[in-house]
Amino acid sequence: MSEYSTEYVTVFHTVGEVRAWRSKQQQQGNTVGFVPTMGALHAGHLALATAAARACSSVILSIFVNPAQFAPHEDLAQYPRTLRSDIEKLTPLAQTTHCVVFAPSVAEMYPRGITTDRTQQRGTFVEVLGLSEMLEGGSRPHFFRGVATVVSKLFLIVMPEMAFFGQKDVQQCCVLRAMVGDMHFPIKLEVVPTVRGEDGLALSSRNVYLTEEQRKRAPAFYRGMCKARELFDSGVVGRDALITAVAAEAASEGLEIEYIRLSDPDTLEEVDSVTSAGAILSGAWRMGTTRLIDNTLIGFEF
Ligand SMILES: Nc1ncnc2c1ncn2[C@@H]1O[C@H](COP(=O)(O)OP(=O)(O)OP(=O)(O)O)[C@@H](O)[C@H]1O
Ligand SMILES: CC(C)(CO)[C@@H](O)C(=O)[O-]
Numbered sequence: 001m002s003e004y005s006t007e008y009v010t011v012f013h014t015v016g017e018v019r020a021w022r023s024k025q026q027q028q029g030n031t032v033g034f035v036p037t038m039g040a041l042h043a044g045h046l047a048l049a050t051a052a053a054r055a056c057s058s059v060i061l062s063i064f065v066n067p068a069q070f071a072p073h074e075d076l077a078q079y080p081r082t083l084r085s086d087i088e089k090l091t092p093l094a095q096t097t098h099c100v101v102f103a104p105s106v107a108e109m110y111p112r113g114i115t116t117d118r119t120q121q122r123g124t125f126v127e128v129l130g131l132s133e134m135l136e137g138g139s140r141p142h143f144f145r146g147v148a149t150v151v152s153k154l155f156l157i158v159m160p161e162m163a164f165f166g167q168k169d170v171q172q173c174c175v176l177r178a179m180v181g182d183m184h185f186p187i188k189l190e191v192v193p194t195v196r197g198e199d200g201l202a203l204s205s206r207n208v209y210l211t212e213e214q215r216k217r218a219p220a221f222y223r224g225m226c227k228a229r230e231l232f233d234s235g236v237v238g239r240d241a242l243i244t245a246v247a248a249e250a251a252s253e254g255l256e257i258e259y260i261r262l263s264d265p266d267t268l269e270e271v272d273s274v275t276s277a278g279a280i281l282s283g284a285w286r287m288g289t290t291r292l293i294d295n296t297l298i299g300f301e302f
């Protein structure tokens with residue numbers, strides 16, 4: 001029994017423990033909803049867990065900071081690790097729905113080891129070619145291979161009926177949806193809308209890196225996206241006008257924009273205007289050493 005387990009939340013650290021729990025759920029006729037996370041839980045994660053609890057009889061949340069999705073120069077070492085308080089945050093949900101946590105070690109998930117240096121990596125990896133190179137893939141070429149690999153492992157360990165991901169990481173949702181289809185994973189993937197602070201900033205575990213001053217300026221990107229949506233609602237469909245609306249608001253707070261794109265929801269290719277299929281308006285910006293992302297769906301829903 002893990003030292004982290006509480007009266008309401010059982011914590012597993014090994015694949016064997018999860019498999020035994022999964023078989024029990026099957027025997028009892030319980031459906032399993034799965035919420036993969038990297039921990040440092042906030043209300044966005046809890047919205048995913050709540051959606052899982054609504055749709056399934058049992059919920060399992062994984063907490064694992066996955067080295068394979070970090071580049072050597074990224075924040076793997078600093079990434080917040082707060083397991084005990086994460087478990088506390090799950091208690092209210094766990095009082096009404098059977099909810100367990102899988103918090104494996106790196107060795108448990110990567111028995112043959114893992115390095116962030118891609119040229120030195122050995123073993124089995126999953127790649128979703130095409131979608132992974134777009135948008136975030138431009139700045140983080142290693143990222144979606146790491147995500148697709150760890151999510152495949154987690155899916156094969158947990159074998160859930162449904163899995164829940166946040167719209168905040170919209171490209172991740174597109175990549176994983178393609179992976180589930182390509183690999184015939186018998187899992188229904190649900191996308192949960194982005195949970196925001198009162199000032200509109202998308203909740204993100206990395207927000208803790210922001211200084212007070214940066215935190216005040218950060219919502220400008222969201223305000224820009226709202227302006228772009230207003231333009232779209234008034235009949236503007238052109239890429240340049242929509243992107244300029246976001247860029248202008250972001251510039252007013254001096255955000256260092258990495259990219260802002262209008263993309264086709266299926267291929268993620270850049271589009272000139274919003275068509276009947278809708279479009280994803282998304283971007284990334286830097287505040288000091290912190291990198292944040294956000295997006296809004298225009299003219300369609302997942
Ligand atoms: N604000 C949010 N609203 C809804 N879902 C979210 C939100 N933030 C994160 N998620 C989702 O929670 C899941 C786990 O994400 P993760 O643990 O990386 O948290 P995060 O806040 O996105 O952290 P990071 O700062 O590393 O991006 C992902 O599916 C992610 O999209
Ligand atoms: C899906 C995920 C848990 C895989 O490590 C991660 O990319 C995240 O937290 O969004």
Ligand code: BAL
Nearest residue numbers: 038069070143169172
């Ligand atoms: N939520 C995405 C995880 C990452 O940026 O590593």
